[in-house]
Amino acid sequence: MSRFLLVVPPLAGHIHPTVGLAxxxxxxxxxxxxxxxxxxxxxxLGPDATVLPTGSRIFRAQSGHGLGAxxxxxEGFIVPYARFTAKALDRVVTEYRPDVLLVDQHTPAGAxxxxxxxxxxxxxxxxxxxxxxxxxxxxxxxxxxTDQLTALWLRAGLPPREYLDPRFSPELVLALTAPxxxxxxxxxxxxxxxxxxxxxxxxxxxxxxxxxxxxxxxVLLTMGTLAADVSADFHARAxxxxxxxxxxxxxxxxxxxxxxxxxxxxxxxxxxxRAPVLELMSRGLLDAVVCHGGMxxxxxxxxxxxxxxxxxxxxxxPFVAAQVQAAGAGLRVPxxxxxxxxxxxxLRAVLAGPGDGLGDGLGDGFRDGPCDGPAEGPDYRAxxxxxxxxxxxxxxxxxxxDRLEALAGRAR
Amino acid sequence: xxxxxxxxxxxxxxxxALLAEAADAPPGWTDRxxxxxRLDADLLLDEGELGLLDRLLRExxxxxxxxxxxxxxxxxxxxxxxxxxxxxxxLLPPEPTSPNRGRR
Numbered sequence: 001m002s003r004f005l006l007v008v009p010p011l012a013g014h015i016h017p018t019v020g021l022a023x024x025x026x027x028x029x030x031x032x033x034x035x036x037x038x039x040x041x042x043x044x045l046g047p048d049a050t051v052l053p054t055g056s057r058i059f060r061a062q063s064g065h066g067l068g069a070x071x072x073x074x075e076g077f078i079v080p081y082a083r084f085t086a087k088a089l090d091r092v093v094t095e096y097r098p099d100v101l102l103v104d105q106h107t108p109a110g111a112x113x114x115x116x117x118x119x120x121x122x123x124x125x126x127x128x129x130x131x132x133x134x135x136x137x138x139x140x141x142x143x144x145x146t147d148q149l150t151a152l153w154l155r156a157g158l159p160p161r162e163y164l165d166p167r168f169s170p171e172l173v174l175a176l177t178a179p180x181x182x183x184x185x186x187x188x189x190x191x192x193x194x195x196x197x198x199x200x201x202x203x204x205x206x207x208x209x210x211x212x213x214x215x216x217x218x219v220l221l222t223m224g225t226l227a228a229d230v231s232a233d234f235h236a237r238a239x240x241x242x243x244x245x246x247x248x249x250x251x252x253x254x255x256x257x258x259x260x261x262x263x264x265x266x267x268x269x270x271x272x273x274r275a276p277v278l279e280l281m282s283r284g285l286l287d288a289v290v291c292h293g294g295m296x297x298x299x300x301x302x303x304x305x306x307x308x309x310x311x312x313x314x315x316x317x318p319f320v321a322a323q324v325q326a327a328g329a330g331l332r333v334p335x336x337x338x339x340x341x342x343x344x345x346x347l348r349a350v351l352a353g354p355g356d357g358l359g360d361g362l363g364d365g366f367r368d369g370p371c372d373g374p375a376e377g378p379d380y381r382a383x384x385x386x387x388x389x390x391x392x393x394x395x396x397x398x399x400x401x402d403r404l405e406a407l408a409g410r411a412r
Numbered sequence: 413x414x415x416x417x418x419x420x421x422x423x424x425x426x427x428x429a430l431l432a433e434a435a436d437a438p439p440g441w442t443d444r445x446x447x448x449x450r451l452d453a454d455l456l457l458d459e460g461e462l463g464l465l466d467r468l469l470r471e472x473x474x475x476x477x478x479x480x481x482x483x484x485x486x487x488x489x490x491x492x493x494x495x496x497x498x499x500x501x502x503l504l505p506p507e508p509t510s511p512n513r514g515r516r
Contacts, residue, residue, distance in 0.1 A: 066452045067492050134459055137480060140487040318458035336456040339438045 002408035003031045005098035006124075007089065007110030009081065010040035010056070013224070013296050014104050014126050017176055019045065020199040021102075024397040025404065035092045036085075036107070052096060054088035065230065065336070069314035070141070074148055082109035082152050089113040099408045102174070103166070108149055111166030112156040120411035122172035122404060127295040127316045133185075134319040172407050174400050177295060178391045181302075181323045192403045195394025196299030198278055211270050213250050217287040217351055220280065222254040223311075224294050230313060230335075231292075232259040238290060239264050240340035245347060252280065281306060288350050290343070292335070293317030293324070302329055302388040307350040307380035309343065311335035328383035350380040423447055423496055427504060430472060431455070431496070434465035447497030455496075469503065477503050 004025055006018050015034075022032040031050075034041050038053035045051065064072060086109045093101070093113050101121040103110035114121035135141045146165070153163050164170060173191045175182075182193070212218060221238050223231045235255055242251040243266050250268055253260065254275035265271060277297070280286050281304040291297040293312040298320055301308050308330030310321035321332040331346045338346075395402075423431075428442045435441065435457060451457045457465065466479040482502060483491060 064453075065456050066458055067488060068453055071488060071492070137459070137463070137484060138486075138491065139484060141491065144488050312458060312460075314458075318460045322460045332460070334436050334456075334461070337435060337437050337441060342436075342438065 001029050002099040005101045006034045007103045007107045008036045009106040010037035015044050016199045017126055017197040020197040020397045021400050024401040052092045054085040065314050079148050085109050093117050099411050105167045108166035120407055121169050123169040125175040178394050180327050180387045180390045193394050194400045195391040195396050197397045207276055216250045218250045219288045220252045220286050221290045223292045235259050236261045237340050241343035244344040293320040302384050303391050305385035305388045307384040309346045327387045329387045353379050353381055430468045434461050449496045451494050452492050
C-alpha cells in the first residue's frame with residue numbers, strides 16, 4: 001500500500017479527472033488524499049474524501065482572451081496561489097507523509113514542497129497548455145513563464161543549482177490527452193499520455209430527460225464553467241445558429257441562465273445550468289458538441305465518437321481546436337467573430353456524414369455556408385471515432401495508476 | 413524597417429484583406445480595424461490565427477514579410493501592444509506611389 005497526495009488547484013475542470021484516478025488507486029488498496037481549497041474540493045469530492053486543506057482565497061484564474069488571459073492566469077493565479085499555499089503544503093506533507101505527490105501543472109508549489117522533502121512527485125497535465133508548448137514560437141513569453149517559476153523556486157529557499165521546472169516532473173508526467181491532440185512532436189520517455197479520465201461532473205438532478213426527442217439530432221452547447229465573463233455574446237449567436245438548423249436538431253444547452261437570450265431559445269431547447277454530459281454521451285444522446293476547447297469536454301466527446309465545433313477562447317484552447325480540426329474530428333470557428341449562419345454551417349457539416357442524406361433535413365441551404373465542402377464532404381463522425389479510439393487506447397485511470405504505483409515502488 | 417509613416421487612420425487594403433482572411437471574419441469586420449487596433453486585445457486574434465496571418469503575409473506579400481520573426485523577438489508587453497499599424501510600418505513594403513495616390 002502506498003500513500004498518494006493529489007495537489008490540485010481550485011478549478012473544477014482540473015479536479016474532476018483526479019476523482020476517477022483516486023477511485024482506481026483506492027480500489028487497489030492505496031490511500032489517497034487531496035490537498036487544496038476545501039471550500040472548492042469538498043462539494044466536488046463528497047463527504048468521504050480525505051481533504052487536507054490549504055486554506056481558501058479568491059483568485060482570478062480565468063478572464064479575457066489571448067495574451068491578456070495568459071498574463072492573468074500567471075500573475076493573478078498560478079504565482080499568487082503558489083505563494084498562498086506554500087506553508088500549508090509544507091505542513092500537509094509533513095503530517096500526511098505521502099510516498100508520491102501528484103502535482104497539477106497549475107500548482108507548482110506542490111513540486112517545490114516535494115523537492116524540499118525529498119519525495120517523488122509526478123506532474124498532472126489535465127490540458128494541453130504546457131504539454132504542447134503553444135507558445136513555442138514566442139521564446140520571450142516562454143522565458144517569462146520560466147522566470148516566474150524560477151522566482152518561486154528561489155522564494156521557497158531551494159538551491160538554484162537544483163532548479164527543476166515544477167511543471168514537468170523528471171520522473172513522470174501524466175497527460176490526459178493523446179498524440180492526435182498534441183501534434184507530432186515526440187515526448188520524453190517519462191511522459192505518459194493516458195487519454196482522458198472520464199468522471200461524471202455534478203449535474204442538475206432535475207435534468208429533463210423526457211424532453212429529449214429521439215427522432216432528432218441533438219447538439220450540446222457548453223462553454224465551460226469559467227468563461228461566463230465572455231460567453232454571453234457567443235451564447236446569443238449560438239442560440240440563433242441552433243435555431244437556423246431547423247426542426248431536425250434539438251439544442252441541449254449547459255450554461256448559466258443569465259448568459260442566455262431566453263426569449264430567443266427554440267421552444268424545444270433543453271437549457272440547464274449543468275448538464276449530465278458524460279451520461280448524455282454514453283447513452284448515445286448527442287450528435288455534436290459545441291464547446292470552447294477545454295480538454296475535458298473535448299476528450300469526453302471524442303472518446304464517445306462525437307464530432308465537435310470548437311470556439312476557443314484562451315490558453316490552450318486555440319491549440320486544442322487546431323488539433324481537433326487537423327485530425328478531421330471537428331471544425332474550429334472564431335469565438336469572437338463567428339456569425340449565427342457561420343456557426344450553423346459548421347454544425348451542419350459535422351452533423352452530416354458523407355452520402356447519408358441526413359443533411360437534407362437540417363434546414364434550408366444545408367450545404368451552403370463557409371464550412372461547406374462538396375456533397376461528399378469530410379466524415380467528421382468517422383474521424384471523431386478514430387481520434388476517440390486513440391484517446392481511449394491511452395488507458396485512462398488504470399494506466400495512470402500503474403505508472404503512479406511504479407513510481408511509488410521506485411520511491412521506497 | 414520601412415521609412416514610410418502613417419498619417420491617417422486607415423489601413424492598407426491588402427493588409428485588411430489578409431487580416432480578415434486569417435480571422436475568418438464576417439463581412440464588415442474590417443470597418444472597425446484601424447492602425448491602432450491591437451492584434452491581441454482589440455482584434456482578438458489567437459495564436460492559430462496569427463500563425464495563419466504569418467503564412468498569408470509570406471505567401472501574398474513575399475517571404476521577407478516575417479510576422480512570426482517579428483513576434484518571436486517581442487516580450488509579453490510588446491506582444492500585447494502590437495498593432496495593425498506596427499505591422500504596416502515594420503513589415504509591409506512601401507506603398508507604390510502613383511500620380512493619383514499620394515502618401516497617407
